[in-house]
Amino acid sequence: MYTPAVLEQKLDYIHDNPVVEKWSLANEPAQYYYSSAQFYETGINDFGFLKHYGDSM
Numbered sequence: 001m002y003t004p005a006v007l008e009q010k011l012d013y014i015h016d017n018p019v020v021e022k023w024s025l026a027n028e029p030a031q032y033y034y035s036s037a038q039f040y041e042t043g044i045n046d047f048g049f050l051k052h053y054g055d056s057m
Contacts, residue, residue, distance in 0.1 A: 004054075007053055011036075011040070011053070014035075015029040015035055015037040015040070016029055018032040018034075018035060019032070033046075036050050039052075040052070
C-alpha cells in the first residue's frame with residue numbers, strides 16, 4: 001500500500017462489501033462474521049490471529 005490512507009480505503013471497501021445490495025450478507029459491516037470489521041470497531045478478536053494494521057507501522 002502506498003500510504004495509510006490507501007490502506008484504509010481498501011480496508012473500508014472490504015468491510016463494506018458484504019453490506020452492499022448485491023450481496024446483502026449483513027446490515028452492518030461488523031455484523032458479518034467473516035469480516036475483520038468487528039475487530040476494528042470493538043477490538044474483539046474472535047479469530048485470534050487478527051492484528052491492527054497500525055501496530056506494524
